[in-house]
Amino acid sequence: MGGMIRFHNTMGGKVEDFVPIEPGHVKLYTCGPTVYDYPHIGNWRAYVFEDLLKRFLLFRGFKVAHVMNITDVDDKTIRGAQAKGVGLDEYTKPFIEAFGRDRDTLAILPADHYPRATAHIPEMVALVRTLLEKGFAYKKEGSVYFAIDRYPAYGRLSKINLEDRRPGARGDADEYEKESVHDFALWKATKPGEPFWEAEIGPGRPGWHVECSAMSARYLGTTFDIHCGGVDNIFPHHENEIAQSEAANGVKLAHYWLHCHHLIVDGEKMSKSKGNFYALADILAKGYEPSDVRYLLLSTHYRRMLNFTFEALDQARTARQRMGNFLGELKDVAGPAEQTASVEPLIEAARAGFVAGLEDDLNIAEALAAVFTLIKNANPLLVRGAVSKDGAAKLAAFFKEIDTVLAIDPKPEVTASGRIDPTLNVRSAELIHTADALTLEIQEKVAARQKARAERDFARADAIRRELLDMGIVLEDTKDGVRWKKAGPPKG
Numbered sequence: 001m002g003g004m005i006r007f008h009n010t011m012g013g014k015v016e017d018f019v020p021i022e023p024g025h026v027k028l029y030t031c032g033p034t035v036y037d038y039p040h041i042g043n044w045r046a047y048v049f050e051d052l053l054k055r056f057l058l059f060r061g062f063k064v065a066h067v068m069n070i071t072d073v074d075d076k077t078i079r080g081a082q083a084k085g086v087g088l089d090e091y092t093k094p095f096i097e098a099f100g101r102d103r104d105t106l107a108i109l110p111a112d113h114y115p116r117a118t119a120h121i122p123e124m125v126a127l128v129r130t131l132l133e134k135g136f137a138y139k140k141e142g143s144v145y146f147a148i149d150r151y152p153a154y155g156r157l158s159k160i161n162l163e164d165r166r167p168g169a170r171g172d173a174d175e176y177e178k179e180s181v182h183d184f185a186l187w188k189a190t191k192p193g194e195p196f197w198e199a200e201i202g203p204g205r206p207g208w209h210v211e212c213s214a215m216s217a218r219y220l221g222t223t224f225d226i227h228c229g230g231v232d233n234i235f236p237h238h239e240n241e242i243a244q245s246e247a248a249n250g251v252k253l254a255h256y257w258l259h260c261h262h263l264i265v266d267g268e269k270m271s272k273s274k275g276n277f278y279a280l281a282d283i284l285a286k287g288y289e290p291s292d293v294r295y296l297l298l299s300t301h302y303r304r305m306l307n308f309t310f311e312a313l314d315q316a317r318t319a320r321q322r323m324g325n326f327l328g329e330l331k332d333v334a335g336p337a338e339q340t341a342s343v344e345p346l347i348e349a350a351r352a353g354f355v356a357g358l359e360d361d362l363n364i365a366e367a368l369a370a371v372f373t374l375i376k377n378a379n380p381l382l383v384r385g386a387v388s389k390d391g392a393a394k395l396a397a398f399f400k401e402i403d404t405v406l407a408i409d410p411k412p413e414v415t416a417s418g419r420i421d422p423t424l425n426v427r428s429a430e431l432i433h434t435a436d437a438l439t440l441e442i443q444e445k446v447a448a449r450q451k452a453r454a455e456r457d458f459a460r461a462d463a464i465r466r467e468l469l470d471m472g473i474v475l476e477d478t479k480d481g482v483r484w485k486k487a488g489p490p491k492g
């Protein structure tokens with residue numbers, strides 16, 4: 001079933017046909033949590049995107065070997081443990097447990113391996129030794145640094161400007177800004193009060209980047225198919241992973257690099273000081289279902305900024321419930337219909353649209369649109385009683401099939417009296433496009449743009465159009481007025 005799968009490869013910046021190294025098998029590495037705090041919804045956006053990717057590959061019949069690291073030693077975990085006056089293990093344990101709990105709550109398929117950095121120090125030491133032996137690394141004051149000058153391919157992924165770097169500049173921080181391209185620490189000399197490991201390269205502890213290079217090689221081999229992360233991993237983390245791995249092993253680290261865009265909250269960067277910082281539990285405490293959150297996180301294309309708002313979450317819930325109520329209606333179909341309409345063509349069209357959408361760089365808007373079109377077209381048949389019990393079963397089976405990818409488990413919304421909530425009844429008049437219901441914010445922007453156009457302030461009208469595009473909304477001016485739709489993947 002289906003055609004060629006295409007993904008946007010950050011390496012090269014183009015959408016490419018996906019061809020795995022070994023036919024039928026996909027080796028997938030996704031950068032995992034740094035367990036210095038509870039995961040927040042921005043983290044979950046990336047993990048839900050990776051889960052959609054993995055589930056779609058499984059749906060298409062691939063076997064997927066998936067590895068996700070747990071970074072349990074780095075600058076942040078060490079700082080946190082020191083501040084609390086406890087050991088690293090004791091400090092990271094509750095965060096590792098919370099990660100596993102939330103992952104299961106969000107119906108994210110577990111990886112095959114969750115290697116912990118602290119359990120793979122020998123692999124990291126061996127990698128650093130190789131880099132020293134091959135001349136890509138040097139020692140300085142007990143630490144070992146990667147010499148980016150000796151690795152001419154540095155910077156290909158992020159396309160950073162290497163000209164700005166100061167020769168010989170070094171940095172020990174695991175995370176650093178784009179402005180400061182410099183040699184980075186592979187192995188950090190032991191400092192008072194910090195955990196360290198005795199090693200032939202000297203007592204110390206690994207840098208963050210070397211952890212992923214060593215553990216991906218251990219579990220997936222030196223070359224694998226897909227490497228994922230958030231856009232903020234591109235530089236320096238993934239750039240440095242590539243440099244370490246490819247310099248040491250002499251082979252390409254990963255064939256496809258997929259990066260998911262940021263999540264913002266109410267149009268702003270999430271931060272604890274602004275009070276817009278949410279862990280999954282904070283949202284569930286407000287009465288939402290985990291699948292509402294999952295639906296919202298997966299329903300914006302992964303390469304677009306996701307603006308998390310409770311309005312958007314309400315819409316996600318409504319969309320999911322409409323699917324659920326449709327399934328509830330199907331259960332009510334009793335016997336053979338008098339004038340049975342064939343539902344197979346509708347199902348086939350929906351499946352084709354769903355698959356074609358996801359094949360196109362995980363164009364989830366198109367995939368979901370195909371599903372809601374099916375509901376829209378099947379609904380009048382249900383109302384007329386033209387769907388047989390067999391037809392209803394086939395429709396229900398289709399939803400079960402696609403839920404292996406979406407994993408939102410749509411269920412009818414029942415009221416206290418045990419009836420399907422009539423306000424969400426799929427037979428009600430304004431049924432379907434609630435998946436794309438306009439938020440108040442979008443409505444206001446569309447109106448403001450109309451006003452600007454009426455006032456011939458085209459610069460302002462254009463600016464609003466661009467703002468909407470940033471929110472993933474495309475406007476089309478037709479002779480019947482303005483239409484809008486959810487944007488697919490960004491071009492290029």
Ligand SMILES: [Zn+2]
Pocket residue numbers: 030031032069212237
């Ligand atoms: Zn990583």
